[in-house]
Amino acid sequence: MNAPNPPLRVLIVDDEAPARLRLRDVLADCSAELPVDIVGEAENGLDALNQVQQQPVDAVLLDIRMPGMDGLECAAHLNRMTAPPAIIFSTAYDAYACQAFDLNAVDYLLKPVRVDRLVRALSRAHRLNSVALDQLREAHPKARTHLSVNEKGRIVLIPVEDILYLKAELKYVTVCTAAREFLIEESLTRLESEFGEAFLRIHRNCLVASARIREIGKLPGEDDGHFLRLDGLEERLMVSRRQYSALRDKLKSL
Amino acid sequence: MKRKNHNNRQVELPNFCHLGVSLRIALTVEAALVAGVVARVPDAPAFWTEFIALSALAQPALLLTLLALCAAGRWLRSQPYRLGVGATLVLGMAVPVLATLWMGPLLAGSVQIPLGGVSLFALLIGAGLLAYFNLRARALSPAITEARLQALQARIRPHFLFNSLNAVLSLVRSDPRRAEHALENMADLFRALMGNASQLAPLEDEVALTRAYLELEQLRLGDRLQVAWHIKKMPGDALIPPLVIQPLVENAVYHGIEPQPGGGEISLNIYRSADKVHIVVRNPIATDPGHHKGNRIALANIRERLLLHFDLDAQLKLEPLGAVYQVHIVIPYTRERTQPSAARPHRR
Numbered sequence: 029m030n031a032p033n034p035p036l037r038v039l040i041v042d043d044e045a046p047a048r049l050r051l052r053d054v055l056a057d058c059s060a061e062l063p064v065d066i067v068g069e070a071e072n073g074l075d076a077l078n079q080v081q082q083q084p085v086d087a088v089l090l091d092i093r094m095p096g097m098d099g100l101e102c103a104a105h106l107n108r109m110t111a112p113p114a115i116i117f118s119t120a121y122d123a124y125a126c127q128a129f130d131l132n133a134v135d136y137l138l139k140p141v142r143v144d145r146l147v148r149a150l151s152r153a154h155r156l157n158s159v160a161l162d163q164l165r166e167a168h169p170k171a172r173t174h175l176s177v178n179e180k181g182r183i184v185l186i187p188v189e190d191i192l193y194l195k196a197e198l199k200y201v202t203v204c205t206a207a208r209e210f211l212i213e214e215s216l217t218r219l220e221s222e223f224g225e226a227f228l229r230i231h232r233n234c235l236v237a238s239a240r241i242r243e244i245g246k247l248p249g250e251d252d253g254h255f256l257r258l259d260g261l262e263e264r265l266m267v268s269r270r271q272y273s274a275l276r277d278k279l280k281s282l
Numbered sequence: 283m284k285r286k287n288h289n290n291r292q293v294e295l296p297n298f299c300h301l302g303v304s305l306r307i308a309l310t311v312e313a314a315l316v317a318g319v320v321a322r323v324p325d326a327p328a329f330w331t332e333f334i335a336l337s338a339l340a341q342p343a344l345l346l347t348l349l350a351l352c353a354a355g356r357w358l359r360s361q362p363y364r365l366g367v368g369a370t371l372v373l374g375m376a377v378p379v380l381a382t383l384w385m386g387p388l389l390a391g392s393v394q395i396p397l398g399g400v401s402l403f404a405l406l407i408g409a410g411l412l413a414y415f416n417l418r419a420r421a422l423s424p425a426i427t428e429a430r431l432q433a434l435q436a437r438i439r440p441h442f443l444f445n446s447l448n449a450v451l452s453l454v455r456s457d458p459r460r461a462e463h464a465l466e467n468m469a470d471l472f473r474a475l476m477g478n479a480s481q482l483a484p485l486e487d488e489v490a491l492t493r494a495y496l497e498l499e500q501l502r503l504g505d506r507l508q509v510a511w512h513i514k515k516m517p518g519d520a521l522i523p524p525l526v527i528q529p530l531v532e533n534a535v536y537h538g539i540e541p542q543p544g545g546g547e548i549s550l551n552i553y554r555s556a557d558k559v560h561i562v563v564r565n566p567i568a569t570d571p572g573h574h575k576g577n578r579i580a581l582a583n584i585r586e587r588l589l590l591h592f593d594l595d596a597q598l599k600l601e602p603l604g605a606v607y608q609v610h611i612v613i614p615y616t617r618e619r620t621q622p623s624a625a626r627p628h629r630r
Contacts, residue, residue: 043543044445044502050452072543093441095543120444139448 035063041076042091058147073097087114087153105176114153128167132160196233206260231268296415298351302594343381374408428480449502467494486518506545515553530563538565561611
């Protein structure tokens with residue numbers, strides 16, 4: 029019946045080699061029911077993103093707990109693609125995540141994976157709903173290692189440690205690194221709560237990387253305004269009067 | 283059988299050589315001295331004169347009493363409890379009285395110290411302390427201690443269990459022998475986890491268990507997990523509470539190795555120095571910011587078990603050394619005395 033269907037192109041993502049091997053075995057076992065073409069294996073989120081952009085992938089079997097970029101963050105970046113692959117999470121044990129998955133009707137597999145579970149998940153695999161993904165990430169609050177933007181169909185990753193400041197402008201947030209600027213569609217308040225101490229608010233519309241702060245100075249003139257300079261940035265950023273004392277206290281405590 | 287005897291055991295005299303016991307005696311005596319002086323003198327300057335004068339006699343007497351109790355400890359403890367209590371009280375009175383007789387003339391003039399007062403003071407303090415130690419021994423009676431130890435028994439992380447099962451499954455087809463070996467390791471590990479947590483076990487058994495655990499982790503993590511063992515000077519026969527090293531190493535893997543893409547090295551250093559056994563576990567500190575919770579629980583658990591077994595004679599120190607996190611445990615070196623443990627299952 030499903031003979032004319034081309035095989036499903038699957039990418040396996042897990043940091044543990046035996047876990048990837050096991051998935052290969054189980055996928056081979058279900059080839060009669062569901063023809064699958066394993067297009068590659070990745071051992072972390074970054075590697076997975078790279079591979080998905082090199083070749084067409086229909087579904088990604090994505091481990092949640094991985095060093096570096098974890099599965100949930102990887103899924104968030106994958107979802108910026110114009111036509112993202114279906115995502116099926118896998119986890120050995122994670123009571124909170126599983127609860128969140130069940131609530132949001134997200135496909136997931138528990139390791140060790142059974143053949144029938146895998147077939148069922150793959151045969152109804154669909155792209156991840158972005159609202160559901162946001163809720164998953166709230167259940168698992170962990171700061172991202174990268175921000176991402178879709179530029180002409182490609183996912184561009186911005187390592188968080190490269191960011192100098194984030195500035196809200198109308199609907200967008202400008203992300204400024206030493207090399208260039210990006211526009212992302214996120215809210216500054218959420219970025220602030222996600223990254224905590226790593227970024228400090230100096231103005232209603234601006235967060236700066238706390239590790240990059242070089243100096244805070246007083247503007248000349250009788251107006252008691254202050255400016256701030258960052259490593260690797262020529263321009264001076266304005267510090268609002270409201271944020272100045274809070275900023276000074278935070279810098280002292282850091 | 284053995285356990286039952288253990289439960290019905292009579293209350294024993296404390297081991298007077300243990301730091302915790304000596305410290306409790308010394309502090310009580312000092313507090314009583316201060317209270318006594320405060321009751322006798324009207325103002326602060328008089329307090330100091332009186333206290334210093336009294337201390338000249340009381341401190342050496344206290345020290346000598348502690349030494350005598352420690353020296354006679356083994357004999358006192360081998361007597362029936364009532365007799366032991368009587369002998370302890372006599373000793374506790376005799377030493378201060380003799381010290382007063384000997385040193386009294388040297389201190390003549392400063393304070394008049396009646397022998398009767400010294401004996402009464404020693405008797406009251408001695409009786410009070412023995413009553414306290416009796417109550418404490420009952421509170422920490424084997425049944426209660428055992429229940430607490432069982433409750434504190436280390437539990438394996440479910441995350442580790444399922445990942446290990448998954449790793450074993452992956453080997454079943456490609457490398458059945460390694461799969462067998464891994465399952466044997468898991469069996470050893472779970473036997474220990476479900477075993478009796480209240481009895482001390484030889485250090486070498488705990489090391490074998492830790493090795494079995496690390497082999498399982500190495501199966502999953504491959505080259506990311508490097509282990510350096512420094513156990514040439516380890517006293518294999520030293521007795522330690524079960525599951526002290528393995529959970530420490532599990533923590534080290536969970537917090538120091540797993541979150542790092544490149545992995546890292548865990549080092550275990552176990553040696554004996556005088557009458558102490560040192561266990562040092564080091565792991566790299568993960569740079570991953572979202573990954574540092576849950577560490578304290580396992581450590582608090584181990585610390586409480588060490589306290590139940592060794593009172594103040596054991597220590598657990600946490601030492602972040604730059605990029606390395608170190609846990610250092612010191613326990614007294616004790617060996618199995620008489621009964622060889624026939625019941626304990628053999629471990630590789």
